[in-house]
Every structure is written in C-alpha cells, then in structure tokens.
Amino acid sequence: MDWTGIVPPFGMDPRPYSPETFAGFKCHTDNMSSDTKRMEPRHDNISVDSFLGLSMENMGITSSKMDEFSLGLDFSFLPDDFGTSSALDSWSTQDGEAGLKPEILDGFLDEVEEVEHIYSSHLPETQVKKEVSELDGEPYGLMNFSSESYSPSGSIGLSEWSKETAVPHAESSVKVKDEPEDDRKPLSTLLGSWVGRGRSRNKNLLNTRCTRLDSFSETKSCLSYDFRPRKEPMDDTLLSDDPITSSESEDDISVTTIKSKIRTDRRKHHRMWTIDEVVKLLDGISHFGLGKWTDIKNLFFHSSSHRTPVDIRDKWRNLLKASCSNKHNGDEEGEEKRRWSAGRTIPKDILHRVRELASLHSKSLCDFHGSSRNSRKKKKKRS
DNA sequence: CTTAGGG
DNA sequence: CCCTAAG
Known part of the structure; x- marks a missing residue:
C-alpha cells in the first residue's frame, strides 16, 4: 500500500x-x-x-x-x-x-x-x-x-x-x-x-x-x-x-x-470514586430522581469525561449495597473497620444520604437481607 | 440512545 | 467496569 x-x-x-x-x-x-x-x-x-x-x-x-x-x-x-x-x-x-x-x-x-x-x-x-x-x-x-x-x-x-x-x-x-x-x-x-x-x-x-x-x-x-x-x-x-x-x-x-x-x-482504567463524586451523584439523584442518569451525568459530571451514565448508575448500585450492608453490622468491627473507614470508605453521612434517597425512592434493596416488614412499595415518580 | 440487570 | 436486552 x-x-x-x-x-x-x-x-x-x-x-x-x-x-x-x-x-x-x-x-x-x-x-x-x-x-x-x-x-x-x-x-x-x-x-x-x-x-x-x-x-x-x-x-x-x-x-x-x-x-x-x-x-x-x-x-x-x-x-x-x-x-x-x-x-x-x-x-x-x-x-x-x-x-x-x-x-x-x-x-x-x-x-x-x-x-x-x-x-x-x-x-x-x-x-x-x-x-x-x-x-x-x-x-x-x-x-x-x-x-x-x-x-x-x-x-x-x-x-x-x-x-x-x-x-x-x-x-x-x-x-x-x-x-x-x-x-x-x-x-x-x-x-x-x-x-x-x-x-x-x-x-x-x-x-x-x-x-x-x-x-x-x-x-x-x-x-x-x-x-x-x-x-x-x-x-x-x-x-x-x-x-x-x-x-x-x-x-x-x-x-x-x-x-x-x-x-x-x-477495559477502562479503574477510577476510584472520590467522596466528592459520590456527593455529586447523590445531589444528582435528589435533583433528578432515580433513573435519570443521563441527566445527572450531564449536569453534575460535566467535566468528568469518564463516568458515563452507566458508571454513575453502577456507583449508585454499589452505594446502595454498601449502605445496606453497613446498616446491619454494628460498630463492633473494631480496628479493621476503622482502617477501612480511613481509606476510601464512604463516610457515614453519605451512607445516610444514600439510604435516605433509597427509601425516598422506595428502592429498599435491603429487603432481601431480612427486613421484610417494609414490604410496601411507594413508587415515587418525579415530575 | 437510554435504562436496567447480570456478569 | 463490561455486556446485553428492552424500551
């Protein structure tokens, strides 16, 4: 050629x-x-x-x-x-x-x-x-x-x-x-x-x-x-x-x-989610509601050229999981847990926000962990 | 193209 | 993160 x-x-x-x-x-x-x-x-x-x-x-x-x-x-x-x-x-x-x-x-x-x-x-x-x-x-x-x-x-x-x-x-x-x-x-x-x-x-x-x-x-x-x-x-x-x-x-x-x-x-390079990113994610969810990940991406992750809507959604999913699992175990874990929380662990307040948003949007994924009393689903539609 | 789920 | 099926 x-x-x-x-x-x-x-x-x-x-x-x-x-x-x-x-x-x-x-x-x-x-x-x-x-x-x-x-x-x-x-x-x-x-x-x-x-x-x-x-x-x-x-x-x-x-x-x-x-x-x-x-x-x-x-x-x-x-x-x-x-x-x-x-x-x-x-x-x-x-x-x-x-x-x-x-x-x-x-x-x-x-x-x-x-x-x-x-x-x-x-x-x-x-x-x-x-x-x-x-x-x-x-x-x-x-x-x-x-x-x-x-x-x-x-x-x-x-x-x-x-x-x-x-x-x-x-x-x-x-x-x-x-x-x-x-x-x-x-x-x-x-x-x-x-x-x-x-x-x-x-x-x-x-x-x-x-x-x-x-x-x-x-x-x-x-x-x-x-x-x-x-x-x-x-x-x-x-x-x-x-x-x-x-x-x-x-x-x-x-x-x-x-x-x-x-x-x-x-495969994309694994990028650790910073606390600030998580906060932005939560803000986006509270702003647009669940499922509007493209909007969240566009409004809260402008400069983050990575973090596709799917990534954001995945992160939310993980946050939800974390918030649920974190709720169950008491603060008995001791040093190992503290060391974990010293690193990239999600701060408690953020986890609380996650759970708030989750309950607000009736995404009680923690149900399968045992708490079946909260079985009724209140689907919240954003307008 | 955007979401939702599963991997 | 990636992939894929659905809408």
Whole structure:
C-alpha cells in the first residue's frame, strides 16, 4: 500500500499543525459545557494518527510505509535522539516546557480532564489547578489524575494515594515503579483503552497502528498509567513484534486477533470514586430522581469525561449495597473497620444520604437481607 | 440512545 | 467496569 502523495494516511489531517492548535486542545473542554449531549472528550474525535502527524510533519518525514510511520514517532519521543531533530526541538521550545513533552502524549491517551490535571501539575501557577478543581468541584485536585490507584492490598487511603500520584509527575524522567520487563504496559494498551472509549468504531485501525510505541513506554514515567496488574492476562502476541501490526498491511488482519486485542485493551482504567463524586451523584439523584442518569451525568459530571451514565448508575448500585450492608453490622468491627473507614470508605453521612434517597425512592434493596416488614412499595415518580 | 440487570 | 436486552 502506497500512500505517498495521494491521501493522507489513515485520515491524517493534511493541514499543518501548530503548537497553538495543540495547546488549544484543552480549551475545547470549557466550551463543551453547553454541549450536553456530547460529553465524550473532544479528543475522542481526534484520531491518533492526526496527533502522530504532528511530529511527522515537523520532522519532514514522509511516511510511505507503516514501519517508517511508527519509527518516526518512536524516534521523535526518545530523549536521546531528541536533539537531532531540529524541527521537533523548535516545537518544544515554543512550548516552553520541555518536561511537558512526554506528558502531552499522556493527555492524548487519556481523558481531557486528566490532561488538565497534567498541565496543572507542571505549571508553577496554582491557578490552573484551582480552575480545574473548580470546574469539577474537585476538592482533591490531582486526586483524579491517576487512573489507577495502585493498591495491591486494596488498602491505600485517599491521602496516601494522592501523595503517591502527585510526586512522580514532578520528575517525569523518574521511573517510579521498576516493573519487570515483561510486565510493562505497552502504550498500545492505553491507546486501546482510549480508543475503545466513546463511540468510535474505528478502533481496529487505530489499534494496529500504535503497537510500535511499546518501546516508548519504557522511557516515560509509567506511573500515570495502568501499572496495576491486569486481571486479564495480557496476550503475548500483543506485546512483542506482531507481524500483523508491524509489517503487514491492515487488509489481512485476522478478526480473531483484533477481537482479542480489543478484548484485552477495552477495559477502562479503574477510577476510584472520590467522596466528592459520590456527593455529586447523590445531589444528582435528589435533583433528578432515580433513573435519570443521563441527566445527572450531564449536569453534575460535566467535566468528568469518564463516568458515563452507566458508571454513575453502577456507583449508585454499589452505594446502595454498601449502605445496606453497613446498616446491619454494628460498630463492633473494631480496628479493621476503622482502617477501612480511613481509606476510601464512604463516610457515614453519605451512607445516610444514600439510604435516605433509597427509601425516598422506595428502592429498599435491603429487603432481601431480612427486613421484610417494609414490604410496601411507594413508587415515587418525579415530575 | 437510554435504562436496567447480570456478569 | 463490561455486556446485553428492552424500551
């Protein structure tokens, strides 16, 4: 397949990219607040290839083959080779913050809101951070930044967590976690997750394009990503040189490979629900009523590009379960329970609110736990 | 597309 | 979180 001079490969935008365009990417989020129906992050519509085109065009590389394409990107982000590329160098100087460079890819790989967190973590001014926090009503600032709370034992408290995630971003070159070589998370994984979000159905193409980025993931701080061991074992064919992805054209990609790839990469990063998010959820329920999760999402989770209505609904379901189970056992549990409550446990007042809302909407799911006396259902219809 | 349920 | 069936 020869792309030379005919069509921009893979829908790559032929227009020249400017740093302003790149930086302006963040601004879309703010304008999006009026757009209630399209809450998906704007960059969901930006193809990875468009982004890749940035570095390639600046480097004057005409990609005729997929291999060169990938190599170009790989090369462009290696710190060692960085100086040799003058074009890219000038681009970064315009940006004014060399440390920002690796993080930019992060931003494209993750949600818009997280990009804002990244920016705020790098900019000296706390203004941006404040804006971001206010935008989402997020009291924890960087807390939501990390998509994964690394807690193998599942017992990391909120404060510890934010500390752990905030530090490494000061030094982007520091390798915080020395993972085994075989356990490193390839960038394709992230791209897969990223592309898998939203309504984009073209993830097949995107996925197969980006597997060559794996080596890049070694050089960057990987803490921002999914360093928690995945529940599903990674497919080995995805990690190393997959002939399908590297050399062969996309015409012959077997469906099974794609399917397994998607299946492996699809799962969203687990994001811990912050207390504030739970509060917003409860506010939304009390505002709209149960079942109006799209409304709740649009009104209370504007800036949270994740947290789909389904996610919110699921969270409510879990909250309900928690509130019920919490009601039954007394406060005898002692230290273990206290330690639990020190972490990400839902505060009691919130649980009370959950139960209030639950009873208000007659969602007494605790009934099957034994309390059958409250059998009558008063279905409350919001108007 | 939005919800509800189950996994 | 993900997937799917229903509306």
